[in-house]
Amino acid sequence: MTWQNHSQNLKKTEPDLHGSESECMENSTNSNNAKQLERIYHGRSPSQSETSISKELQELTDKQYEQELNQISVGLKNLQRITDKAELKSYASSTVYGVHSIQQLLPVVEAKLQEMYLRFRKGNAGVAYKEIKEYIFDIEPLVAAGITLKVLFDKVFSADEEDALLTNIYDSVGRAMQNECQLRYYQTNAPGLLHTLKENYWHRAIGTDQKVTVVQTLMNRYGVN
DSSP, rough: OHHHHHHHHHHHHHHHHHHOHHHHHHHHHHHHHHHHHHHTTTTOOHHHHHHHHHHHHHHHHOOOHHHHHHHHHHHHHHHHHHEEEEEHHTGGSSSHHHHHHHHHHHHHHHHHHHHHHHHHTTOOSSSTTTHHHHHHHTSSSHHHHHHHHHHHHHHHTTTSSGSSSSSHHHHHHHHHHHHHHHHHHHHHHHHHHHHHHHHHHOOSSSSSSHHHHHHHHHHTTTTOO
């Protein structure tokens, strides 16, 4: 056999490694699709991958749900701790239920006080009208309502049961009104000194009664009566 014939025979038996252009494009598309499927399913069949993905999603959902429940539990514990601390210090008005309740009750109490103020102005206040008139009109109904509700919640929900006695509530409301009138008097007669005292001696750690006591003491020291 000549080398020419041998070469021809090799060509006849040699496979077509290139093929037509359309065959090349089809092979390329199939190859890309296969790679995409491999990336999606990671070598698994579609049914297996769908089952696995569904399982993984369910696990993630369960973990997220559990985490949210834990966060809610921690939040409730913190809220209860803050509430207990506020009630122990007789500051129930600063709690979540206190703030919300006061917001709801404030318009109602203000309206009642406006009716009372109107009755006072008409001379239907009784034998103590002269004494009441001298002080009560210095405080607007809205402010008086806010002070009354704050003291009411602080006392009624206090950890000290004696704070909730009616006489103690009356006394505390009256003292809070006097403190408001006293501060307004200082604001009118010594505004600069009052501002300085607030900046230097008032801080969040002291209560309202203590703030007023500090101001009264220092005002007397500077000759403001």
